[in-house]
Amino acid sequence: MPKQDTDTDTMRVLQGLEDSRSSVRLRAALVVGTTPDPRFVGKLVERCAIEPEFYVREMLTWALTRHAPSSTVPELVDEVRSERAQARSQALHTLSKIGDRQAWSAITRALLTDSDDEVARSAWRAAVALVPEGEEAELAAVLATQLGRGERETQLSLSRALVALGEVVTPTLRAAMTALDPRVRQHALATERLLRDPDAGFEFAIEEAKRIVALGRNSEEG
Template identity: 60%
Template sequence: MQEVVPIITTSGTPQNTRVLNALSAKDSSVRLQAALAVGSNPDPTFLETLVERCAVEPDFFVRDMLSWALTRFAPEITLPRMRRELGSGRTQARSQALHTLSKIGDRSAWAWITRDMLRDTDDEVARTAWRVAVVLVPEDEEKDLADELVSQLGRGDRTVRLSLSRALVDLGDAAKAALEQAAADPDPVVAAHARATELLRRNPETGFDAAIDEAKRVVTLGPERAAAADAAETAPC
């Protein structure tokens, strides 16, 4: 049974009451339209309800629309509320607050992205933290961020590893040294993930799965034997 957030109306107009109630309707399409309506005509009286819905909303598309609606408010209203939500005990609340920060793109929020967030035990929170960190990081801190992200190589399933690789690729040259060092890690899973990410960094057109397969081959054979095998395959008969 879907959780319904109780609505406390702060505006007495019948239209606002209808919109607020629609944000917790059983039908996801109704909730989506309600979030769109709030964002199209932003009213700060809806702020707390939007934030609360973000923490419990089960539908991805509705959550994304809720975040969009929050970006429509003035940053001085939304940002302090997002900062408080980053400390929530609910994983979805933290993840969605991070997602909203990535959409707002205000670099003053960089200081709020902590190491604990980048290492959060919940994969969805960590993935969102990696994404927003890359968006907000100052140029002179990109290498430090790359070092921190590299410490998570080998973590999780394919989706988690792809998210991490994309974040490191987006850091560009700032991630090069950290990835090269990680490619020599004694853990073959970490080494392969590092090599695959470096392949993607050098050639973003390479598919992730193809990059992983090639990286595993190099880790298994060793760089010298893999290079020798490649040379043998391309040598003229």
């Protein structure tokens, strides 16, 4: 294909990613993912930070995963330092999907404890996906500082992250069960229940934990 035609197609796709119609942006992201080109990476990352539609953001993330990590990971690592919460959240989400452990150093304590729930949840998922072997206990200790945080959806995300780390989290959860804050104790108990019985379901586990805390018992006492 002549270079001029290629450049025209590239410009058309780039313009499509910025179109006011979400259906056009979605199609443009699909095209980029279907025919990866490093020239699109910067624009994909830029769009992730401001794209208002969830399903378009997911397509943008998919398109980024179709490119070589060598071209995407450095851009995304830069993006997790953005002042814009959506930029941080979406970059972390995409890094978790790419799964390149070279990005591990970008998952800082500041991100794992970010004041924005969406950013923190994305950081938890990314951390579990990228944590190097042997560093799971240290990660669990940081995640445990967030026990009791937020509403049910946020608590479920944290429990899932801790459970995904496996038995290494047990000592940390047991310690949290003695915390002064009843919300922390409840969340730790529910998470430990899910670790022992993944089929229990979070709603059941958290309600059971509330009863246990209200009665002043720990999990081992029943």
